[in-house]
């Protein structure tokens with residue numbers, strides 16, 4: 001009879017899992033050996049557990065599918081908390097198996113015992129311990145239902161050492177993924193109200209989050225926007241959910257105003273009379289100002305906890321984004337007259353004008369010749385060098401979020417991987433490796449600040465060792481002290497007075513590196529780096545930049 005470990009590996013393969021990442025240890029051994037035996041699953045071995053989690057997180061953001069993370073028990077499992085919390089915050093499906101004390105030792109205070117479910121339960125979609133071999137198939141089925149249904153999220157499973165080695169009598173497993181995802185539609189009465197409200201609106205505005213990506217609703221959203229001439233902005237996490245090269249795209253927006261909202265998104269949000277929001281959580285970073293009470297709000301979300309959370313919507317629709325948007329489209333097409341369905345031109349003219357103003361204001365930043373280099377110039381140069389349909393761009397925490405995400409045009413779903421509800425520094429190093437494993441033929445680039453880079457820099461060696469070549473652009477603004485998080489001079493000195501030699505570190509780990517201090521050297525360094533990455537070697541470009549406020553509202557608020 002197969003063991004629990006073998007049965008789990010069989011279920012993972014049956015569910016279509018293609019990537020495993022983690023670190024070893026005695027108590028996870030019986031499962032890990034079985035996963036390692038399955039050549040259907042690519043295997044990555046990180047240098048810290050948190051990065052293994054980030055690898056599977058990046059893979060899931062790039063594909064929609066979960067990878068499997070493995071760690072030993074106790075501190076090994078706890079060491080990935082930063083990655084778990086980050087995935088939980090952004091609703092990313094990852095299945096995590098941790099080694100665990102023998103089932104007979106639970107709650108006995110043994111070596112490496114941690115309060116497993118108490119620790120992981122609040123920061124996962126589901127956390128459990130398999131305490132008997134007979135539970136194996138049921139736990140696997142429930143885990144995949146959690147990850148594939150409703151609002152996704154990580155699942156955490158503790159596997160006691162003795163259970164992992166025990167035999168399983170029933171191994172006949174039908175994978176959840178053999179069936180279509182279970183999705184729910186919206187209440188038809190609310191759908192009708194929403195369509196009437198949008199049709200009657202003079203200045204409707206659509207604001208979408210990552211829920212549209214997770215539901216794979218981009219194509220139907222484009223149809224709805226075109227059918228009703230609706231301008232569409234996204235959150236940072238939702239960036240790429242609507243093609244940013246589309247005439248109706250406004251780029252990153254806010255409910256009315258967000259730290260990084262583009263000029264077109266901000267202006268149209270400020271003047272909207274009806275706002276349709278889909279699958280976005282209105283987090284403080286993204287949503288600075290809630291709409292005025294006279295603005296009508298139609299809110300769609302798959303999670304009842306998100307509906308009416310910060311603000312009472314006029315029409316709240318509980319349901320899966322793809323199904324609900326299709327319902328809105330069908331109802332609009334069957335109930336609205338031609339005059340509404342073909343009302344396009346004035347909106348397009350206004351959007352085009354705002355986009356031109358936004359380009360004119362942005363151009364000096366994207367082409368700046370300042371020394372130290374303006375961080376927006378890095379994005380400007382990168383955009384000239386890459387084909388965004390063959391590239392996946394990531395960003396990390398800190399000001400790089402703003403200097404990377406506001407201008408890069410993401411044309412297809414998941415061509416840009418935004419993150420940020422928890423915004424764990426150092427996430428993108430591992431996440432970029434996961435994206436590379438998902439799409440080996442694509443160029444994977446992350447833009448990261450030097451402090452965030454330091455958090456996970458030793459796992460550059462993981463990308464070299466595990467054949468996941470990525471391009472890492474480190475924006476190093478250490479010389480220009482950050483006052484965010486403390487004004488004390490002593491703190492600033494302690495934090496910034498000496499940085500590490502990024503290039504030497506990267507080369508020591510088997511990567512290639514370039515250091516750029518002058519803007520006219522950027523293009524050459526980046527194109528050389530792209531060539532070495534595509535030839536198979538992780539390459540880091542360290543760019544000495546100045547520190548700036550990445551929110552650009554002041555540009556137009558003073559000028560216009």
Ligand SMILES: Cc1ncc(C[n+]2csc(CCOP(=O)(O)OP(=O)(O)O)c2C)c(N)n1
Nearest residue numbers: 397398399400423424425449450451452453
């Ligand atoms: C794991 C973690 N620790 C701390 C923070 C708080 N934090 C957010 S950004 C930041 C500084 C980032 O500096 P750097 O990476 O150099 O990027 P910059 O803001 O300079 O562009 C800190 C400490 C965080 N988000 N995540």
